[in-house]
Amino acid sequence: MEATELWDKTLNAAIKLPFVRISRNDFLTKELQPYCTPEQIELALGDSPIKVLSKKQIDKIANGCISYHTTIVCATSALSGLPGGWFMAATVPADIAQFYGHVLALIQKLLYLYGWADFRDEKRKLNDEMANTLTLFVGVMMGSRGAIQGINALTKALAGQAVKRIPQIGLTKFGFYNVAKQIGKWIGIKLTKDSFAKGVGKAIPLVGAPVSAALTYWTFKPMATKLKKYLDSQL
Structure with missing residues (x-):
């Protein structure tokens, strides 16, 4: 598969x-109940949690979400025992889909916490427009400067509107569709290059499981930390 197709297939498999x-x-x-009154929760839902939470509280909730998804990903041995050439297959392996499923779930949770709107459409689904926005944030998590520049440019272009509405507005309208596709291609290339290292665990009897868990941890946790750091910088 070509790099762009690889990421599209991975993204589609994860979203399902x-x-x-x-x-x-x-x-x-659920997350705000320990800290807020019912009135404050209503304000957060209608506007942003940033209006009712302190920075310390936001950090605690965000770190809790990161720890939860990191633990689940490692416990289920995401990326475990993958053959080095999985990206040549017609379908995306379940472990890869699970890993990026948790990536996408965590992105949404952190963005909601930092004031973004629901990424689901009126049918409660993640449509193509919102998938493109998520792609940019996956790029941020993977250290893509282009993705960071894309998000920054998008929020600047929408400065007159609420940033939290971006998922519902869509990228195509504002000319950022191609940026998302370029980032998707970059992610696909990175997936191809990294897949061999992720598959090493299976080649080592008995040691394979802990090696795979360690590789998963040192992949997922830094990605999550990068996203939180970026969102903190936007406060």
């Missing part, structure tokens, strides 16, 4: 997983 569809209202209501 049930746990990837995060309800903004349900998530925020």
